[in-house]
Amino acid sequence: MTAIETTYRDALREALADAMRADECVVIMGEEVGLYGGAYGVTKNLIADFGANRVIDTPISEPAIIGAAVGAAMSGLRPVAELMYVDFAGMVMDQLANQAAKIRYMFGGQIGVPMVLRTQGGTGRSAAAQHSQSLEAWMVHTPGLRVAMPATVNDAYHLLRHALTLPDPVVFIEHKGLYTRKGTLDKDAPDADWGRAVVRRPGKDLTIVTYSRMLFETLAAAETLAASGLEAEVIDLRCLNPMDEETMTASVRRTGRAMVVTEAVMTGGLSAELAARIQESCFDFLEEPVVRVAGEDIPIPVSPALERGSIPSAQLIAETADLLVRRRTPSWATA
Amino acid sequence: MSFGDNQGPLRLYTTMRRIRSFEERVGELFVRGESAGSMLHLSIGEESVAGVCAAMTEGDTFTTHHRGHGIFIARGADPKRMMSEIAGKADGYCHGKGGSMHIADMGLGHLGANAIVGGGIPHIIGAGLAYRNRGEGRVSVAFFGDGAMQQGILYESMNMAALWKLPVVFCCINNQYGMGTRVDRSAGRLAFDERARAFGLDGVVVDGLDVEAVNAAAAGIVDGARNGRPGFISLEVFRFFGHARMDKSPYRSEEEEKAGRAKDPVLFTRGSLAARGIADAATLDGIDADVAAEMDAALEHAVKAAPPALDIMFDDVYGPGEPRPTPVRSRIADILSEARA
Numbered sequence A: 001m002t003a004i005e006t007t008y009r010d011a012l013r014e015a016l017a018d019a020m021r022a023d024e025c026v027v028i029m030g031e032e033v034g035l036y037g038g039a040y041g042v043t044k045n046l047i048a049d050f051g052a053n054r055v056i057d058t059p060i061s062e063p064a065i066i067g068a069a070v071g072a073a074m075s076g077l078r079p080v081a082e083l084m085y086v087d088f089a090g091m092v093m094d095q096l097a098n099q100a101a102k103i104r105y106m107f108g109g110q111i112g113v114p115m116v117l118r119t120q121g122g123t124g125r126s127a128a129a130q131h132s133q134s135l136e137a138w139m140v141h142t143p144g145l146r147v148a149m150p151a152t153v154n155d156a157y158h159l160l161r162h163a164l165t166l167p168d169p170v171v172f173i174e175h176k177g178l179y180t181r182k183g184t185l186d187k188d189a190p191d192a193d194w195g196r197a198v199v200r201r202p203g204k205d206l207t208i209v210t211y212s213r214m215l216f217e218t219l220a221a222a223e224t225l226a227a228s229g230l231e232a233e234v235i236d237l238r239c240l241n242p243m244d245e246e247t248m249t250a251s252v253r254r255t256g257r258a259m260v261v262t263e264a265v266m267t268g269g270l271s272a273e274l275a276a277r278i279q280e281s282c283f284d285f286l287e288e289p290v291v292r293v294a295g296e297d298i299p300i301p302v303s304p305a306l307e308r309g310s311i312p313s314a315q316l317i318a319e320t321a322d323l324l325v326r327r328r329t330p331s332w333a334t335a
Numbered sequence B: 001m002s003f004g005d006n007q008g009p010l011r012l013y014t015t016m017r018r019i020r021s022f023e024e025r026v027g028e029l030f031v032r033g034e035s036a037g038s039m040l041h042l043s044i045g046e047e048s049v050a051g052v053c054a055a056m057t058e059g060d061t062f063t064t065h066h067r068g069h070g071i072f073i074a075r076g077a078d079p080k081r082m083m084s085e086i087a088g089k090a091d092g093y094c095h096g097k098g099g100s101m102h103i104a105d106m107g108l109g110h111l112g113a114n115a116i117v118g119g120g121i122p123h124i125i126g127a128g129l130a131y132r133n134r135g136e137g138r139v140s141v142a143f144f145g146d147g148a149m150q151q152g153i154l155y156e157s158m159n160m161a162a163l164w165k166l167p168v169v170f171c172c173i174n175n176q177y178g179m180g181t182r183v184d185r186s187a188g189r190l191a192f193d194e195r196a197r198a199f200g201l202d203g204v205v206v207d208g209l210d211v212e213a214v215n216a217a218a219a220g221i222v223d224g225a226r227n228g229r230p231g232f233i234s235l236e237v238f239r240f241f242g243h244a245r246m247d248k249s250p251y252r253s254e255e256e257e258k259a260g261r262a263k264d265p266v267l268f269t270r271g272s273l274a275a276r277g278i279a280d281a282a283t284l285d286g287i288d289a290d291v292a293a294e295m296d297a298a299l300e301h302a303v304k305a306a307p308p309a310l311d312i313m314f315d316d317v318y319g320p321g322e323p324r325p326t327p328v329r330s331r332i333a334d335i336l337s338e339a340r341a
Helices: A008-022 A046-050 A062-073 A086-100 A136-140 A153-163 A214-227 A245-255 A270-285 A304-309 A314-326 B008-031 B047-053 B069-074 B079-086 B123-134 B146-150 B152-164 B192-198 B211-226 B254-262 B265-275 B281-304 B310-314 B328-339
Strands: A004-007 A026-030 A055-057 A078-083 A116-121 A146-148 A170-175 A182-185 A198-201 A206-210 A232-236 A239-241 A258-265 A291-295 B061-064 B110-113 B140-145 B168-174 B202-207 B231-236
Touching: A004 A008, A008 A026, A008 A046, A008 A153, A008 A182, A026 A062, A046 A055, A062 A078, A062 A086, A062 B123, A062 B152, A078 A086, A086 A116, A086 A136, A116 A153, A136 A146, A136 A170, A136 A239, A136 A270, A146 A153, A153 A170, A153 A182, A198 A214, A198 A245, A206 A214, A206 A245, A206 A314, A214 A232, A214 A258, A214 A314, A232 A245, A245 A258, A245 A270, A258 A270, A258 A314, A270 A291, A270 B328, A291 A314, B008 B047, B008 B069, B008 B079, B008 B211, B008 B265, B008 B281, B047 B069, B047 B140, B047 B168, B047 B211, B047 B231, B047 B265, B061 B069, B061 B123, B069 B079, B079 B281, B110 B123, B123 B140, B123 B152, B123 B168, B140 B146, B146 B168, B146 B192, B152 B168, B152 B192, B168 B192, B168 B211, B192 B202, B192 B231, B202 B211, B211 B231, B211 B265, B265 B281
Parallel strands: A026 A055, A026 A078, A078 A116, A116 A170, A146 A170, A206 A232, A206 A258, A258 A291, B061 B110, B061 B140, B140 B168, B168 B231, B202 B231
Antiparallel strands: A004 A182, A146 A239, A198 A232
């Protein structure tokens, strides 16, 4: 098969359908995944193809959905539990963090929990404070959970397919702002990318590390910077656990300057974790402090203007890079 | 010896005596300073759960709460490996990583003890879905205490069980106390079977004094579940001792404890067997002595067993062949050696 143009949403659906055809143990369960087709349409029509025993519409009972997926995974199924919004993690953290993540370890390796929790997060739809968060730090702070956050169409497909072969629970966090984004899907691409970061744009002047939808804001910023002669290297992490430090480290040692960009709020999050790791492994190579560009430490407001203002934009990323590398005064600087 | 399946009143008595005797040795393990911590929750007074366990069959699975030693004994656990696990030893069921509250054995269908109240309940829903989809005729049972009767996830799970007609059973071991709070101080209405029936489950309340009555009631519920009618059992018992080993029960009176302990399912069954001529005193004394020797041996085994090697700490966080966590020490060494190079 040759590469095709498709959307992030359709690539995810293809991954689910292909996985279900390849492995009859794969079942999907969650709110509105069947007849409705998924709140964001990812599971559309799958119930018609695979039946109600494999595409299971559940009551609105998030803790029991994830708990049932844990039990199913321990009983020979490979469930894909859909958590409609990552914000609902508040409902399910016991089943995720105390059960799914720890069962293999607590039970001395007797059994694992090979399930995928598909969910989506992020801003962009004025969905307000309880439907717009970026909560990957909650997941990454729990040993035992693998965490993937694909940005591109091709990664959406391949990372999900790979997640459905792993022996451990995977939290697969999509971005609601990416579902309609188009890109190239090559199903025959080699499946070696799980846990590996990728350099999306090479550059010599600084390294910007990011993931999920912020990749595209960062790439737009890099384009702007290039026009004025500043070459930023952009790294897309893709997976947060396992985390590919080698790609980051090699880049920062070469460029000597590093920025981290996340949509998630700054404090106690992935931006802090990444900055700490870069500092630890690149201390002697750094010309400047490692700078974090992250979401404001506030709940997400509903007003589109406020929502946009609360997360990094291409302009903020570009101006921060200019300040870091060329000491150019940013537009937001006050006298 | 196999302790699964329905095998008559003498076997039920033996199982209950084994539970009692095991738990007494767990208490001794703690007193001798050989247990891993003090979070040991004894099920003395609750031994008639053996009647529920005997209604299950090979291939059936279960989850338990934190007070689950007796259930696992009744489902065929090796007391030596259990006691080793409770002592945090390498040859325990979980290699000393789980302990009393996280004991499990997939071979015996034990999907895991759980230290989060209600935490293991929804796992039987997933197990039930798997058995239903594969047409296996297996049943999965969640055991939990009256504390979990007030947890929301129980009712989410009951609803799913009824909705999907799953082969599952919810078994509440109502020992009257959630930690230090008596059940009438935590529930507005105590007829727990009514709650289950409201969801569309078969529901019974059974007096835990008489293990044979428990077994008869449980057999009906488990058989129903196997035929697509999920059920609920509330086993009414009394927790003889405190919540955990450090708890001296300041929240209840001596009179209450005395009255509660008078309802002793082990002694009741012993008396009943003798009165009915099923076993004479010499036979019962013989069983008790054999059981005591078995559990003494389990205790001594655990005390002598080797602790786990430190380097297994990083095993089994993730599955076989997966990237392992980086030890903090090696990370520090890497960073500082490079920085100084």
